[in-house]
Amino acid sequence: MRFFVAMFSHETNTFSTIPTDRRQFEARDLRYGGELLEAYRGTGTCLGGMIEGAAARGVTLVPSVAAAASPAGRVVADFYAETKRRLLDDLRGAGGLDGVLLDLHGAMVPEPLEDGEGDLLRAVRETVGPAVPVAVTLDFHANVTHEMVRHATLLHGYKTYPHVDMDARGREAIERLLDVVAGRLRPTVAWRQPLLLPPIASQLTARGPMRLLYDRAAEMERDPRVVTVSIFAGFPLADIRDAGLSVYVATDHDPGLAAGLADELAATAWAHRNEFLHTAPPVDEAVARALAAPGRPVVLADIADNTGGGAAGDTTEILRELLRVGARQTTVACVWDADAVQACARAGVGATVTVDVGGKVDPSHGAPVRVTGRVRTLSDGRFVHRGPMFRGLEGRLGPTAVLDVNDVKIILISLRWQTLDPEMIRVVGIDPTAEKVLVVKSSVHYRAAFEPLAHAVIEVDAPGLSTSNLGRFTFKNLRRPIFPLDEFQPT
Numbered sequence: 001m002r003f004f005v006a007m008f009s010h011e012t013n014t015f016s017t018i019p020t021d022r023r024q025f026e027a028r029d030l031r032y033g034g035e036l037l038e039a040y041r042g043t044g045t046c047l048g049g050m051i052e053g054a055a056a057r058g059v060t061l062v063p064s065v066a067a068a069a070s071p072a073g074r075v076v077a078d079f080y081a082e083t084k085r086r087l088l089d090d091l092r093g094a095g096g097l098d099g100v101l102l103d104l105h106g107a108m109v110p111e112p113l114e115d116g117e118g119d120l121l122r123a124v125r126e127t128v129g130p131a132v133p134v135a136v137t138l139d140f141h142a143n144v145t146h147e148m149v150r151h152a153t154l155l156h157g158y159k160t161y162p163h164v165d166m167d168a169r170g171r172e173a174i175e176r177l178l179d180v181v182a183g184r185l186r187p188t189v190a191w192r193q194p195l196l197l198p199p200i201a202s203q204l205t206a207r208g209p210m211r212l213l214y215d216r217a218a219e220m221e222r223d224p225r226v227v228t229v230s231i232f233a234g235f236p237l238a239d240i241r242d243a244g245l246s247v248y249v250a251t252d253h254d255p256g257l258a259a260g261l262a263d264e265l266a267a268t269a270w271a272h273r274n275e276f277l278h279t280a281p282p283v284d285e286a287v288a289r290a291l292a293a294p295g296r297p298v299v300l301a302d303i304a305d306n307t308g309g310g311a312a313g314d315t316t317e318i319l320r321e322l323l324r325v326g327a328r329q330t331t332v333a334c335v336w337d338a339d340a341v342q343a344c345a346r347a348g349v350g351a352t353v354t355v356d357v358g359g360k361v362d363p364s365h366g367a368p369v370r371v372t373g374r375v376r377t378l379s380d381g382r383f384v385h386r387g388p389m390f391r392g393l394e395g396r397l398g399p400t401a402v403l404d405v406n407d408v409k410i411i412l413i414s415l416r417w418q419t420l421d422p423e424m425i426r427v428v429g430i431d432p433t434a435e436k437v438l439v440v441k442s443s444v445h446y447r448a449a450f451e452p453l454a455h456a457v458i459e460v461d462a463p464g465l466s467t468s469n470l471g472r473f474t475f476k477n478l479r480r481p482i483f484p485l486d487e488f489q490p491t
């Protein structure tokens with residue numbers, strides 16, 4: 001049994017001014033061929049699950065490209081075309097294949113297209129023909145389109161946010177693909193797109209409307225006729241027609257059942273739409289509450305400047321307020337500012353420097369903060385994720401400096417990465433549990449690893465491109481009307 005395997009993953013924030021080019025992929029992950037298997041074996045990722053499943057079932061994997069970049073602006077046309085061509089060339093050259101396994105995101109917007117995965121899957125389908133099954137894992141934030149549904153045999157969306165089930169979805173994808181190849185399963189699918197654009201901070205699956213929907217989906221999946229159910233919360237920071245929540249149900253040769261279940265889940269999501277509305281306290285109030293809290297550490301979640309949602313990761317309003325009120329025993333993790341890192345590196349550990357920190361990518365989200373502090377540590381920014389997310393996977397922050405400004409420790413990084421793992425703080429010599437306040441630039445993912453060690457979590461409504469206030473953006477391509485941007489009753 002031979003399955004082709006590849007990964008091409010990007011979550012595109014079309015409002016970002018940072019183009020996603022080859023360098024952005026090289027900074028995160030860009031591998032070819034057998035390197036894919038070496039890098040991902042044993043990790044808490046979709047590829048990790050697929051590799052484990054293949055080993056358990058005696059499947060030979062034929063590896064192609066693995067390309068992923070931190071969320072940012074559109075994927076540049078050249079890189080998209082080159083990566084697609086390479087993947088298709090590998091597919092044509094792979095010889096006899098029994099199936100195709102793809103680890104995609106579902107919210108990639110390459111120039112000049114709207115729907116990267118739909119385009120890629122159409123090309124994959126044309127290459128392998130109608131008889132070879134194509135199984136795809138997709139992020140919980142996929143903006144699923146008709147083209148993706150049409151050209152994939154089965155889609156498997158993550159069921160958790162924070163995403164702690166990626167390896168489980170990878171294993172599921174290969175198991176169901178084996179069922180299809182063996183003729184044990186004939187997938188029939190239904191897909192629904194209620195007119196909902198939930199902000200990301202309201203999409204967590206620990207509670208709220210996504211928990212409710214996934215509890216019902218879990219009941220549905222107990223029916224042996226149901227193959228898989230995915231409720232994609234969608235990625236709202238993409239000005240494309242198909243952004244937003246959608247429901248995907250696959251059954252075994254029972255289209256009526258798939259349609260009925262998908263209709264029910266779509267109606268349930270709509271009925272609970274108001275629970276997706278999300279607000280957070282403003283910066284001054286949130287900082288005051290953190291400092292007044294009796295325990296430690298208090299996590300201040302900078303939900304609007306989440307690089308994992310395509311924000312810059314360099315906004316400074318929370319830092320500015322912490323300095324203004326004289327906060328101590330505080331760590332700000334992590335500010336993307338390679339220039340500030342270089343200034344610290346030139347000065348050396350122990351030196352006192354004055355630098356402008358952050359606020360350099362997009363002036364509409366605030367200005368740099370001029371600080372004078374002591375360079376506490378310098379490092380290469382390499383670490384290994386301890387999990388639950390990306391367990392075992394290497395992380396790279398690039399050259400990294402910690403600048404200590406009267407006991408406000410600013411972690412400055414050179415490569416954008418969401419603050420989702422306390423290891424990113426430990427690796428630069430700071431014990432996160434000893435701090436009074438931890439600022440983390442993350443919308444929801446931080447919860448998986450930070451909530452267990454935090455005394456309290458306070459979300460902050462600061463400026464940034466991953467804000468919950470979607471009314472701050474001008475959408476031109478999104479289908480309208482849509483909740484919560486428009487007031488309407490669907491017919």
Ligand SMILES: [Zn+2]
Pocket residue numbers: 139140141163
């Ligand atoms: Zn996601």
